Amino acid sequence: MLHIHFGAGRLGLGLVAPILRSEGASLFILNRAVSAGNVTGGTSVDPARRNALLQDHPRKTYVLKTPGGDGQVRERVTYDGFFTYAHREDVPQIVRHILEQSPRAKEGVVVTASVLTAEHYEPVVQALNTLSEAKAAADDRVGDLYLIACENTVSAAEVLEHDRFSGMLTETTRAHTHCVHALVDRVCVELEEAEVDGVPTLVVMAEEYAALKLKAGPESEGLERLLQGTGATFSHHLEIEKDIKGWLLNGSHWLIALTAFQETRGNANLKLNAWLAEHPNHRLFAEEVISEMRDGVEALLLAEPRYAAFVHDVNVTDYLHKAATAILARFEANEDTIARILARFRAPTPDAISTVEQFIGRFLSRIEGPITAFERKHGTPPVSTTHSLFNLFRLQANGMYVDSNRSEAS
CATH class of the missing domain: 3.40.50.720 (NAD(P)-binding Rossmann-like Domain)
Known part of the structure; x- marks a missing residue:
């Protein structure tokens, strides 16, 4: 070859x-x-x-x-x-x-x-x-x-x-x-x-x-x-597995990283695995975000006809449980910085005025479906995921982006 x-x-x-x-x-x-x-x-x-x-x-x-x-x-x-x-x-x-x-x-x-x-x-x-x-x-x-x-x-x-x-x-x-x-x-x-x-x-x-x-x-x-x-x-079922990766892995990754970024006052050099290990509540928060996203993804797969063949061929609950467990383990093991995870979360400039709009559009594509399905199933929004969304607003309100030169923050 x-x-x-x-x-x-x-x-x-x-x-x-x-x-x-x-x-x-x-x-x-x-x-x-x-x-x-x-x-x-x-x-x-x-x-x-x-x-x-x-x-x-x-x-x-x-x-x-x-x-x-x-x-x-x-x-x-x-x-x-x-x-x-x-x-x-x-x-x-x-x-x-x-x-x-x-x-x-x-x-x-x-x-x-x-x-x-x-x-x-x-x-x-x-x-x-x-x-x-x-x-x-x-x-x-x-x-x-x-x-x-x-x-x-x-x-x-x-x-x-x-x-x-x-x-x-x-x-x-x-x-x-x-x-x-x-x-x-x-x-x-x-x-x-x-x-x-x-x-x-x-x-x-x-x-x-x-x-x-x-x-x-x-x-x-x-x-x-x-x-x-x-x-x-x-x-x-590649297209569906690609959707699941985008929701459960990428969506969760950004949600957790946004909260870590906000809680460290814009430290873009922070390594996410170090933040997870810093306090038991940090790991618990990550578990909750991934669990909520997993629950939302499962509800979405079971509700929409276009996923019927995947649901027929695959034990969805078992598949998502194994995926969620592996994802948290990967987040804990990898020395991955906030600057790389949230690399697209950049301040607007005269030459690039739509950076935030593009980031949010990409972010929504990774979380909106599972969050909507979760809320439809439980009658209430997912708590930890919503917390991260509020942290996104806080970061924007304070002008904290990954390129805002605040990486010295503690």
């Missing part, structure tokens, strides 16, 4: 590249020569240095470590090449070079991207066009072609259907590309540099938990065979 991944950020390096590794597979990583700002915050290693570490490593290796762990290397990730591109026109030449270097392409080609929005997939589309042309010209040299968008904010199908690419995508690409929907889940908190085995090496600080779930169905039948031996799994 040939795996080409776009995006050398925390998620791409911390989850996508390592979880899709298998014996004999080739991995090539591509990234822009000059990276734009990241809405989820910067890293200790700047983009230029990160690129240099990946390009210059003599063994083409970076490593994973556990945040707050013993500092030991947990996993080594080897790759066959790292390329940067300054312009979209650079991508076809890079991809043709990769095909020349990778005979495994005839087994199948998986193109993944950790890119937040569909309109930024232009280099990926260029790569798909080049791969499709090669497949059409010499079918035995390039196997089945799959596109996986490895961000929960966008799907592969949305990319190919986006108006921006209507004139760029070739008919060959549309005919040969199998779009596979994905759910990604791993907290990757930082990129650092360390000397490993005597060589300056890029370090990805990522939690041990990792999940890459792909949509099971006709479009992914060949991919299931191709990815045997990797850490990827397949689900017939």
